[in-house]
């Protein structure tokens with residue numbers, strides 16, 4: 001029996017970090033700010049702004065239109081490029097249609113694009129480790145399609161066409177599982193011992209930290225719930241990591257997908273959220289679980305994050321064109337710790353924070 005808890009109650013551990021990363025805050029804020037500064041103009045977003053059903057539906061209810069092709073956007077309109085980035089071909093098409101393009105690509109995705117451009121110019125062939133159909137990989141691949149090949153698994157390696165093994169580098173999608181990427185990279189190094197590594201890991205800080213938290217906490221739990229959408233790469237990876245560690249895991253968009261049978265025999269539950277999942281969905285889930293299981297909640301802090309991105313230059317330019325000074329505007333994250341304590345207090349739910357970090361540790365990309 002768990003000490004300190006009624007055996008009928010469940011213990012819920014909230015992983016921290018979880019949920020929105022700096023890139024998602026920025027991308028969502030870009031659309032929010034456009035809705036505010038251009039209230040009478042239609043706003044189009046190329047692809048889902050971030051891979052979360054609720055985020056997309058909330059914007060749709062405010063009139064934002066999501067398109068899968070720039071051709072669908074009327075000439076001269078405002079179009080936002082999503083956090084996952086786009087290929088140069090999409091940018092050129094937008095230019096040809098005289099669209100007002102606002103780029104909400106995460107700077108950490110842009111960094112991988114810049115590496116692809118730089119190494120292609122130096123005459124390298126590039127092996128891009130990632131999921132072939134993911135929007136981010138499609139965008140990065142578009143930077144130098146003639147010298148890039150996608151590697152999804154070690155099984156792809158025998159069919160790679162490499163001209164000069166000394167002029168070969170690998171790059172990766174930002175949201176891969178560290179474990180899976182490690183297996184592929186090791187296989188690439190065995191096949192091409194001279195392959196060059198990217199200057200710094202392409203798997204982003206947010207992906208790394210959320211995976212690290214699941215790895216640290218999941219082994220003490222009977223079940224892991226990941227709040228996120230099925231097309232969110234980093235959310236799916238969190239679910240896989242928990243399962244690989246031997247803890248059953250479920251990916252849910254929200255509390256409406258909970259099934260009573262999942263909780264039979266569950267005494268300790270880990271709740272986390274992918275980088276594109278809004279925190280209010282986590283709160284609603286906790287509320288439901290406390291109502292049905294009388295749970296007590298602990299947040300386990302595994303890493304502290306202090307990464308923030310500024311407004312994209314293209315949004316600042318649009319603001320200036322509309323006579324708005326961008327200097328007074330910034331992306332504000334607020335004090336999440338205080339908000340969390342307030343929320344639990346207001347809902348009368350027992351809550352405490354367990355700090356598992358080395359004090360003062362801040363993780364930079």
Ligand code: SF4
Pocket residue numbers: 021022023024083106107108109174175204205206207234275
């Ligand atoms: S998951 Fe990483 S790469 Fe993707 S938007 Fe967030 S910070 Fe950027």
